[in-house]
Amino acid sequence: MLRIFTVFAIGLLFGLGIIVSGMANPAKVLNFFDVAGTWDPSLAFVMGGALAVTAIGYRFVFRMPHPFQANAFALPAIKAIDLRLVGGAAVFGVGWGLSGFCPGGVIPALGIGRTEPAIFVAALVVGMMAAKAFDASRSAARHSALERHDALPEN
Template sequence: MKVSRLVAALASGLLFGVGLALSGMMDPQKVLGFLDLAGAWDPSLAFVLAGAVGVSALGYAIKGRLDRPAFAPRFAVPENRRPDGRLLSGAALFGIGWGLAGFCPGPALAGLVLGLPEVALFVAAMLTGMLLYRLLAERPARTVGAGL
C-alpha cells in the first residue's frame, strides 16, 4: 500500500521531468520568448499548456466517476473555488519573478541535474522565499486563529 503510493509518485515525477525536458520549457529563454509579446513571440509554451491541460482535464473527468484514488483513502483536491486577495497577490508576485528570470518551480528543480550554478542559485532563493512565507505570513495567521 505504502510502497505503491511511493512508486506512483516517483513515476509521476519522472513523467513530469521527461515532459519538461521534451517540451523545451526547461529553457528560460524559450519561456521568456512566450512572455515577450512585443518581441519575436515564441508560442511553444501555449502548445505545452494545451497538451498538459487537455490530458489533465480527461483525468479530472475520470476522477468524477471514482469514489477514491487507487492507492489512497481519499482525493486531496482543494474544495475552495473562489479567488481572494491572497491568491491574486501571490500570483502577481510569482508572475513578476517568473518574468524576471524565466524560471518557474518545476523547470528550475528539474534543471538542477544539469549542474549550472545559476539554477542552483535560483532554487536556493526560491526555497528561501518559501521559508520566508512560512515565517512572515503563516505565523501571524496562526496567532490570530489561536486568539479567536
C-alpha cells in the same frame, strides 16, 4: 515500496514532459511572453496539450470511488478569490518574468547539474519559508489582538 516507485515514475514522466516541451529552458519561457520582441509561441502548445489531457483524464479519474493508492482525493478546499490569491499570483509572475524559472520548470533543470537552477531553487525555498513565517506571525498578532479585545469587560 511499490507505491513510492509509482510516484517516482510519475514524477519522471512529468519531468520528461517539462524538458521535451521546453519549460525547463528560461530563454524559451521568456520568449513566449516577449510578443513585442523575439516571440516564441511554443509554450501555448505545452499548455494546450497538458490542459486537454488533464481535463479529459480527470473526468475519468473522478469517477473512481478512490485513488489506487489512497483513501480519498485530496482536492483544495479553499474557494475564496481574494487578495491573497491575486496578490500572490501577481508577485509570482513578476519573479517568473525576471528569472524565466517556475517551480515546475526548475526542478527538472536541477538534474542537468548547472549552478543556475540550484541558486534559483535555494532562493525559492527561502522566499517561501520567509513569506510563510511572516504570514504566521501576522495572523498570530491578529489573534492575540482579538483575545485582548475579548477580554475587555462588557461595559
